[in-house]
Amino acid sequence: MVPDVRSTSAGCDKVDLSATSLAPPQRIHPTYPGGCPTSDLHQLREPSVQLDVLASSPLLTVFLVVALGTAFGAIPFGPLRFGASGALFVGLALGATDPRLGEGLGLLSTLGLGIFVYTVGLAAGSTFFRDLRRQWPLMVVASLALVASAAVAAGAGKLLGFNGAIAAGMYTGSLTSTPALAAAVDAAGNNDPAVGYSLGYPVGVVVAILVVSIMVNKLWDSRRDPASASGAGLFATTVEVERPSWLADIPGWDEQEVRMSYLARGGHTRVVAADDELRPGDQVVVVGPAEAVALVVAHLGREVEHHLADDRRSVDYRRVVVSNRRVAGRTVGSLDIPGRYGGVITRIRRGDADLLAKDDLVLELGDRVLPVVPRDRLKEVRKLLGDSERRVSEVDALTMGFGMALGLLAGLVTIPLPGGIEFSLGSAAGPLVVGMILGGLERSGPVVWGMPHAANLTLRQLGLVLFLAAVGLSSGEDFAARAFSLEGVLIGLSAAAVVIVGALVLFGGAKRLGISAQRTTGAFAGFLGQPAILADANGRAMDDRIDAGYAATFALGMVVKILLVQIIVVL
Incomplete structure (x- = not known):
């Protein structure tokens, strides 16, 4: 006779030996890490011990997933890497193997998402507000794309026999919007939307990455979208003047498309002055994008081999790190390097990008500035900028916290909409919007809201993988239950x-509006509301228009x- 195995309310299997011919009860062994007593018959369940260990230590489980996921994400599948x-x-x-592994991770998920979107907002804020007039056509197109996608979801539900709730959930899952899922559940009055969400989510991520x-x-005609500063390489060369010219007459000088530093005249070398x-x-040194420098060379004379x-x-000259918080958040022009030190800043290294040092460019903590100054003034310029690697490796916990x-508080604010619906930014859009505002402000008096570029990227990556x-752990069980059924295939x-x-x-x-593919790719990631897609885009192209x-x-x-x-839901 086969023993009767029942499940207790505590989640442990209990063996009823009264229904067997076995004589006295067998010796009970010590409990497993999960806390459940076990008999010899439970040796058949030995592999579950490892899952008990993971279930009892959520942080261990999460970081195991982070490590294995990073390794998996590095594997190429043709042109695709996850x-x-x-x-x-x-x-x-892993979550599909045991539902306990996805329990109690809500706070960690919220924390990771909040950190990610807040750091994205800080990085994108100044660019967004500067380009807002250019961004609104993209916002209109994104709204039309969302309406078209909703029509596909509703039509698929009617054609394939899904009810409106499952179709709505599939729509929110494919576009990876948890707040929209919550609204769908409220509207449906049941959990059907969660079914569509769990199946649509991974499909949406994979298709979006493709x-x-x-x-x-x-690359296409981007007449309404100037080239990214971070994507343009800079070139420096020495030019011998053959035709006299005022600086103001040089192509690109007034528009600050080029900078000049060294001037050699009559055996003496100094820094070029504006007049x-x-x-x-x-002989002068010209710095700028290759095309702009070529125009200057053609205007002035010829390029020479030796470099001044x-x-x-x-x-x-020397690369100097901006670590002085009194300098961060200020423009290059406001430092008045020519007037105070008789020099000029020609370029700025930010992350992996070389930026031409235009007067209106705002300096950030961690920028590596290249000042060209009289030799005896270099020490003063280094002191002004800070030049401390240690200080820019630290995150200001005051401004970050x-x-x-503020972002999480903004996410808690609810706005009533027609039909009894309440809308809130939530823990994703709230920190993003606040981060954008603070990033646009750069600083408030002595408080610098930005953070060093390297620190921003580190926190962003950590928040994302958490x-x-x-x-993934929380959604695994629902995904596995339906993923390989006919219903699952149709929803996918x-x-x-x-x-x-x-x-x-x-x-x-x-494309029709003349907006670059790079800015549109960033908008596509925002249209989905999926940070993983943004991270993937940034990993494939160095372009500040993506963020x-x-x-x-x-948020839109x-x-x-x-x-x-x-x-x-109601269709």
């Missing part, structure tokens, strides 16, 4: 169609999706 999204898929696989891999480096007239026989910057006896707190690992195909149609409308409209596009459409997309799911 990158940070690997943590999501490993989390789904779209990004195809589109992020596309100089260049004479035949002078190699002679550092009277004029010197206060900014995050969020994805927690979401519908989710793919939702993303593809949205991408076609968004990229097609943006700006994401910031332009993230959330609002539009919350409104649209109410309609899909």
Whole structure:
């Protein structure tokens, strides 16, 4: 006779030996790490001990998923790499093995997502507000793309026999919007939307990564979208003047498309002054994008082989780190390096990008500035800028904590909408919006809101993988239960169609309007509301327009999706 195995309310299996012919009860062994007593018959369940260990230590589980997900994300599948999204898929696989592994991770998921979007907002804020006039056509196209995607979701539900609640959930899952899912659940009055969400979510991520891999480096006519400063390489050369010229007459000088540093005249070398007239026989160093420098060379004379910057006896230069908080948040022009030190700043290294030091460029902590000054003034300039690697490796906990707190508070504010619906920014859009505002302000009196570029990227990556690992572990069971059924396949195909149609409308409209593929790719990530897609795009292209596009459409997309799911549910 087979023993009767029952499950107790505590989650432990209890063996009823009264129904067997075994004589006295067997010896009970010590409890497993999960706290459940076990008999010899439970040796058959030995593999579950490892899951008990993981279930009893959520942080161990999360960081195991982070490590394995990072390794998985680095594996190439043809042209595709999942990158940070690997943590999501490993989390789904592990979460499907035991529902306990996804329990109690809500706080960690919220923390990771909040940190990620806040740091994105800080980085994108100044660019977003500067380019807002340019961004609004992209916002309109993104809204139209969301409406088109909603029409596909509703149509698929009618054609394939899904009810409106599951179709709404599939729509929110394919566009990875948890706040919209919550609105769908409220509107439906049941948990059907969660079914569609759990199946649509991973499909949406995979299809979106494929779209990004195809589109992020596309080049087309971007007449309404100037080239990214971070994407343009800088070139420096020495030019011998053959035709006299005032600086103001040099192509690109007034527009600050080029900078000049060294001037050699009559055997003496100094820094170029703004009121100089260049004479035949002078030699000057010109810095800027290759095309702009070529125009200057053609205007002035000819390029020479030796480089004036190699002679550092009277004029010197050095990369100096901006670590002085009194300098961070100020423009290059406001430092008045020519008037105070008789020099000039020619370029700024930010992350992996070389930026031309235009007067209106705002300095950030961690920037590596290249000042060209008289040799005896270099020490003063270094003191002004700070030049401390240690200080820029630190995160200001005061501004970080206060900014995050403001963002989370903003997310708690609810706004009543028609039909009894309440809208809130939540823990994703709240920190993003506040981060954008603070990033746009740069500083408030002595308080510098920005953070060093390297620190921003580190926190951003950490928040992202924690969020994805927690979401994957929490969604694994629901995903596995339906993923390989006919219903699951149909919902997955519908989710793919939702993303593809949205991408076609968004990229097609943006191209027609003359908006770059890079800014549109960022907007696509924001349109989805998916940080993993943004991270993937940034990993494939170095272009500050990607973050700006994401910031332009993230909060807008959330609002539009919350409104649209109410309609899909009742159809």
